Amino acid sequence: MAQPLRKVLEDPDVVRGLQENPGTYRFKNGAFLEVSAVHWPPHIVVEEAVGGGGELTVGGPMGDVLTTLADSLNFTYKIVQPGDRAWGAKLPNGTWSGMVGQVSRQEVDIALGPFGISEARFKVVDYTRAFYYDDRSILARKGLPEVDPWGFLYPFTPLVWAALVTALLVACLAVVVLGSRPKTWTHLSWASQLLLLHFRIVLHQDLSMKTSSGRERLVVGGWMVVAMMLMWSYRGTLISLLAVRHVPQPLQSIRDVVQDSSVTVIMKPDTIVTDIISKIKSGDLKDLNDLKYVGRVLYQLAKDNPSP
Secondary structure (H helix, E strand, O other): OOOEHHHHOOOHHHHHHHHHOOOOOOOOOOOEEEEEOOOEOOOEEEEEOOOOOOOEEEEHHHHHHHHHHHHHHOOEEEEEOOOOOOOOOEOOOOOEOHHHHHHHOOOOOEEOOOOOOOHHHHOOOOOOOOOOOOOOOOOOOOOOOEOOOOHHHOOOOHHHHHHHHHHHHHHHHHHHHHOOOOOOOOHHHHHHHHHHHHHHHHOOOOOOOOOOOHHHHHHHHHHHHHHHHHHHHHHHHHHHHHOOOEOOOOOOOHHHHHHOOOOOEEEOOOOHHHHHHOOOOOOHHHHHHHHHHHOOEEEOOOOOOOOO
């Protein structure tokens, strides 16, 4: 049976061979390692071995890395898990939890990652070279499809609506100036009827008021052409807008999260993320960390899927 790694490394020849030939060295008589790992798919899959007995197996990309190292260096290993199933954070008493704690206390020989790199961890453990880069994102509940009651205004921009109203008033004023008012109507009633006439044209309704002169017909006819062109465009655009439901997504950045007082942030405690943002002195990430002081951060530990 192979000796534990710590016993093997007591041999100066072994240490010298590792230092001089790190890429090709193999333990001559083998070695036995205790390896710490936690379940974090798809990177690491820790499962109980077939047949039970408490023995654990490791799979996923990091399991393949461990298998390759074991074949290359000629060692066997046993998978163990920290009691808290955590990656490791510094506790108030100065000790470390999780896998980082196991390595720093020499309870295990190595711990599988990928681990987040921080200055605090650098002081108690050694890292391999970085081989994995991860992007962090905010996950927010998706809005429900809804119909905007003001959606009928969206086919035209505010500038087009303003131009339409202006053109309607100009057309009415042109008829007042160029036309002749019936003797039985007052100025107010005639102007209101003209305004209603032009508005009915926009709505494609029948014309209840007849024009008396050629100049009035010319102005009304011109307005009719303009109104029909605009309304044809309006109907086509409106149908396209109604075919798609609007799904609001108000949270697009960390600043949006900070400014929305109705949002509660859910984080995993004592992770590389909480450690880093707690040390930031300014900016959006500092404001995100400060939410814990106003009761807007909820810490939840998911033991089956912790964070590095």
